[in-house]
Amino acid sequence: MRTIVSYIITFLFFSTCFADGDLIKIDSLNKLVGLQSGRERIETLISLSEAYRKVSFEKSLRTGTDAEQFASDEGFNALKGKILLSMGESASLSGDYALALDYYNKSLNAYKETDGFAELAETYNKMGLVYKNLAEYDKAIEYLMIATDLEKEHNLVSQLAGSIANIATIYFAKGDFNKAMDGYHQAQIVYKDLNDTLRYAKMTMNIGLVYWQWDENQLALDMLLEAKTIFKQKDDFVELGRVYNNIGMLYYQDVKDTVKALEYFENSLAIRELLGNQLGMAVVLANIGNVYRDRNQLFEAFEKYDKALRISEAIGYKEGEVRTNYYIGIAYKKSKKFIESNRYLEKCLLMATKYGIKNYFDIVNEAKLKNFAALGDYNGFMEEFRIYASTKDTLAVELNEMRTREAEARYKVNEFIPEMDRLEAENKHQLELIHLYRYSFISMIVIVITIMLILVFRKSKNVPVN
Template identity: 25%
Template sequence: MTLFPTSFIVSVCLVLGITLSTSAQNTDSIILDSLSNVYGEHVHTKPQIAKEAALQWLKESRRLNENLQEARALYALGNLGNITGDYKNTIKYTYETIALLKELRIEKGLAACYNILASAYKSLGEYPKSIDNYMECLRYARRTSNQVQEANAYQNIATLYLLQKDYKKSAENLDRAADLYRTIGDDDGVLTTLFNFANILKEEGKFDQARKHYQTVLDYRLKEGNKAVVAYVNINLSQMLVVEGKCTEAIMALKKTLGLLEEVKFNSDIAIVLNDLGLCESKLGNTKSAINYFQRALAIGEEQSLLQYKSDIYKNLAQLYQKENNYKKALEFYKKGVTSVADQNSLDKEKYVVTIQERYEAELKEARIQLLEKEQKLSEAELQKVELTVKRQKLIRNALIAGFIFVLLTLIILRLFYIQRLHAQKELSLQQEENAKQQLKKMINDHKLSVIERYQEGQEEERSRLAREIHDGIGSDLASIKIAYEHYTEHQKEDPKSKRIAAAINNACIDVRSLSHQLHPLPFSKIGFTSFLSDFIDQITKRSDIKIQTFFFPEEDIDLLSEELLADAYRIVQELINNILKHAEASHVDVQLTKHKDHLNIVVNDDGIGFQKNKKQGIGLRNIKERLQKVKGTLDIDSNSGHGTSITIDIPIN
């Protein structure tokens, strides 16, 4: 469960960073501002009133053709959906906000939009879309120096790691968020990170420590009157009671929380509480009450598309119906639960379904046997006669099968001995020939790798020599020319031509220095690999019409990789970008580096003209393959003419 700081949602205008001219304080602007204030006052306590105010706000903004006010109102509706669990409307209104802000060429509010969009996708269980939008949030937050949104993104990324039970990385991201909140003096944000730290302790089973943190948050929010957060804290406290087996105590706490949630109409959280109430009633043996709670939770889950909770509810209902020997309904609900969760163990699902299905079919067979007994009125003697006949037939059949198997095994053994005698000499000869081929192949591969290594070492030495020549020769000459020209024009009258010449000389110095660094960069441990690669790509973007986006995840871990590996990665990306500039005719390129446990993954996508796989490959691609052959990496190319190209490369870390 993700919480946003109060400063993040109380005033939509502040979050988006959009202000209106003070000279426009007429009647219409006063109405719009009053609707904004009504929304801010009721967003945590009376969401229905807040929604009505936001809808009226949106309507009036469009009537008056106030685009900035329209963006604020759309964002308010999206944010409200994220709070109340109406995630479909969150996605709808937030995408409209993003489109309008981009149309107005306003970047300052985009980080906040991508943050709530990612949170909505996370709540719907669409984690790849969620992490993509969090990365967009971080990108825009850094571009606009918005530390609040950067901290919010880190905090929510931490909740994704928590769902994967990676508590260490979750805590690391929360630490990043807390440091940013402290830097900007956002005590409310620090308090929210404390809530999420308590969630980690709860998942780890450290309930006493978790309760301490939850109580701190609860005391503060009760004073503040924030009913939403009070409800979230009580849900987590109740869930710990359920795990500890204190079901009676948990039911009392959950019912109190349910009343609070129904008051503010937070439907998605109501579904969670109803599910927990069902679990408690089930453990206490109150099957009918448990089924009733699960059915109510399921109805809300269907409406809100809460896949992760629907799965739990389906399986809980299946277990309850199984206890009542209603295997038909048990099978029906378990199948629904299985299909709604893709990451469950398929073997366990099949075993459980088969178990229920066998019991259900056994129940049907027993009913049929009883019906046949009544209709045909078979006597006990006749049934025994049938059993004896069946046993006799089984004995005859088993004897025939055993005799056939014995004869077949004898023939197979004789055939095997015969084949072994015929092929013994031939197999020995083939084995010797194969050994010779393997030895020759190994020698060829070793020689080929040695040639590739010497060739690449020669390339690096030549690049280093050229870099020195350019830096010490041309670079020094240009620097001297620049100094001489500046000395010459120092006492001259300023004119546009002199300024253009000075700017041209300065640009030439920058280009020569950049070319020198590209040919032979400093050790990446000193300059930071991701920063260096980003600067290289930014320079290419400035010199061409192509748009290149870079993604590093996680950035800090990539910078800590070995110099040799990072050098290979840099040369590979450099070759791929140069090939795209020369041949692809692309307008957009994505470069993504992701560090995994045992390898570095590089993905480069472009929207260019593509190429045929069977076409003769150029020197650049051949150099990449030779470099990957040296480090035992892999290369995969997905391209067709007219449909762009996607290249995926994996380089082993160890």
């Protein structure tokens, strides 16, 4: 009951904050745009289009189209890239990835004509994230690498850190946690140097998730809670929705506290519904389904799974489809419907194999192994057992501990790199001084010897010959 009350209070609080604030902002912008002309009018139309995202996707795109048309009519072609980039972001947030890519491609063409390198890199970055959500990981990395090349060439330090972090997120999704940790930590160091508190907190959260995968649960929880505090201070509701979901996952899977987990999940869902974040809603609905599944409230569990799966399929969120099919398979296993369980587990495995999401391979294999045992299906059991025997790593725990120690050591070295560079520069300077003193000393000796030889020579000339 306390959880439900907390959810309702949180939902109402955020609803009031968002609704009132958004409507006031939209009303103000509508009044302002009628009084403006030229560049100012276009900038206001872009802001109005972005404000409409939380109210009406249709109005958001219509306003963006108005901005693009006005820019064309008035000859402000340099602003077209910005308008199209904003419209692409609106489409991406709504889950319409095909439309998002269309706008982003148009934005690329517009920016190429104006040499807007920072904006060009940003567009490549956003396209990479869309392909990541479509589970087209190679293509995602391809676009993100183009962004990093531009950012390196034009010394766009903060944007480069963002691209590195996005590539790390792809490695995380694929289950390559070492590469994910490398990228997150590189970005975290940059954001710390730039005093960018919010992005630093995002990297802290992401690093916490890697530690969680390595079973360093307390360290992971500490990092997530640290990030949550910063997000609340900065009123970053997008990231707050993410961190609530992640903390809920940790409480659910490792602390085994379903009450606390459900509280965090429902807070996350309330925020994501208000933001219209379809992808985020799909993620957290599936997680809420797991809580109900473990409480044997299977009707409620399947209801949440069905919503999560329908959203993921509608927006083309492949990771969400893989994840939810796995959860449904486990729910059917729990309800002893083993054949139905295997059907969903096989769907999960086929998609995971197709898109290279390898962290599902072992857990699907183990679940199917148990299903075949329960069914008394000897042939099915032996087939899964052969897979199990060939892939099971008996040193998994030791490997995770080794990875954790390796990562910590590597990052401590990274933290000392600036100091090492300073000491190296000092040593180089000292070495140059030593060489200078040495050459000076040798020169003085040569001069002294020369003077002495001259004196001796002169003295010898003054000695009378007997």
